[in-house]
Amino acid sequence: MTGAGPETPAEGRAIAFILLTLVALSWAGNTIVARATTDEVPPMALTFWRLFLSAAVFAPFAFRDAWRKRDVIRRHFGLLNLLALLQMTAFSALVYTGLHYTEAINGNLLQGALPLCILLSGLLFAGQAVTARQAIGMFLGLTGLVTIVVRGDLQTLLGLSVNAGDPLVFLGVFSSATYAVFLFRRPAELPMLTFLFVLLAFGSIHIAPFYVAEHLWVRQLPLTGPALATIAFIALIPSALAQLLFAEGIRRVGATTAGYMIYLTPVFGVLMAVGLLGEEFRGFHAAGIVLIAAGIWLAVVRARSG
Numbered sequence: 001m002t003g004a005g006p007e008t009p010a011e012g013r014a015i016a017f018i019l020l021t022l023v024a025l026s027w028a029g030n031t032i033v034a035r036a037t038t039d040e041v042p043p044m045a046l047t048f049w050r051l052f053l054s055a056a057v058f059a060p061f062a063f064r065d066a067w068r069k070r071d072v073i074r075r076h077f078g079l080l081n082l083l084a085l086l087q088m089t090a091f092s093a094l095v096y097t098g099l100h101y102t103e104a105i106n107g108n109l110l111q112g113a114l115p116l117c118i119l120l121s122g123l124l125f126a127g128q129a130v131t132a133r134q135a136i137g138m139f140l141g142l143t144g145l146v147t148i149v150v151r152g153d154l155q156t157l158l159g160l161s162v163n164a165g166d167p168l169v170f171l172g173v174f175s176s177a178t179y180a181v182f183l184f185r186r187p188a189e190l191p192m193l194t195f196l197f198v199l200l201a202f203g204s205i206h207i208a209p210f211y212v213a214e215h216l217w218v219r220q221l222p223l224t225g226p227a228l229a230t231i232a233f234i235a236l237i238p239s240a241l242a243q244l245l246f247a248e249g250i251r252r253v254g255a256t257t258a259g260y261m262i263y264l265t266p267v268f269g270v271l272m273a274v275g276l277l278g279e280e281f282r283g284f285h286a287a288g289i290v291l292i293a294a295g296i297w298l299a300v301v302r303a304r305s306g
Contacts, residue, residue, distance in 0.1 A: 003294030016252035019245040019262035026245075028268035030238030031111065035099055037230045043096035045221040046231060048211035051088055053235035054243070055200035062197035072189045073198060079185060081202050087179035087243075088203025093210065094172030111169065115259035116142060117177035122256060126181050134256065137298040141263040144291025147284055156306065179257040183247060192251070196243055263292045 034046070066073065073080060095111070115138055122128035186195055221227060250258045267289050 004246070012252050014256070016249045017261065019252075020249040020258055021264060023246045023249065024262055024264035025268045026238045026242040027262070028265045028272060030234055030242075031231055031265070032272060033233055034096060038100050040224065040227045042214055042220065042221055042231050043093060043100060044207065044211045044214040044218075046096050046234065047089070047092040047304060048207045049221075049231045050092060050235045050239045051200050051204040051207060053231065054240040055197060055204055057138040057236065057240045058193060058197040058200065062194045065191065065194045066198055069189055069194065070185055076164050076187045077111045079187075080198055081206075083179055083182065083186075084161050084199040084202035085206055086175045086182075088199050090120075090175040091172045091179070092203075092239075094168045094175065095209060098165035098168030098172065100165065102169060111173055111265070113142070113170070114173050114177055114262045115256075117174045118255050118259035121174065121178045122181045125178065128181070128256070133298060137260065137295045139290050140298060141260060141295030143286040144293075144295060145263055145266050147288035147291060155303060157196050177255075177259070180246075180250055180259065183255065186247075192244065192247055196247060200239075200243075260296050279284055 034041075119128075119138060121133070190198070215221070246258070249261070
């Protein structure tokens, strides 16, 4: 994943959609695990160890190249720190903290708004235009997401209340969206693996003071089996692996198109709940999945063929 491969443009896009589907699957697992362990794992501890362990996973494959290209890193030090702050530090810390205070239904809605945030961030910071087809596809996908999350009950949506966690989760999602918009500015001299290793290392440094403060004055990470298993899973799958796949997917098809695929996250969340937790598959689940699929098809497939 260091550059354009020999595949045709169509094959490259197909690979990108497979990678982004895997990202959505891993992020659905991340949400389920993180919410299930909010009483066990403090948010700053989860963020620090997620980033630090992910960097450690990449280190055997990327550290030597990063050292050889330290002049490149020095020249782009500000940009690399900004990207690390947006995607590695702010996104994780804000979302994990917000999930300690917001309701699950609010958190699902806000995290599922990543495609909308990508369009908004691109419009605000990069002057990217939004086509009518993209807007309609985004609306259909968002409608499907809302249908699933509120279980087809309009009164549930009307009764939602804003709490302390909601703005934190939204800021985290918007931070990730801004990262996606500016990812094209990644230094070409840094292969994707080296680039992500540098960002994870910088992110670990960014969050370290907050982790120390939380450890000393708020609460400590318990050395229990569930807590350690949570950190190991999130560091390896939703962080190390998914970050690599997400960045490569964006490289192949662009941030806006990649963002639509994240609508699949709540779909996988529903399927996991049905398959793993024995929950019932209902009509509103099917309606939401159909709307999400229609939105992705309209925004991605039709945009390609039109």
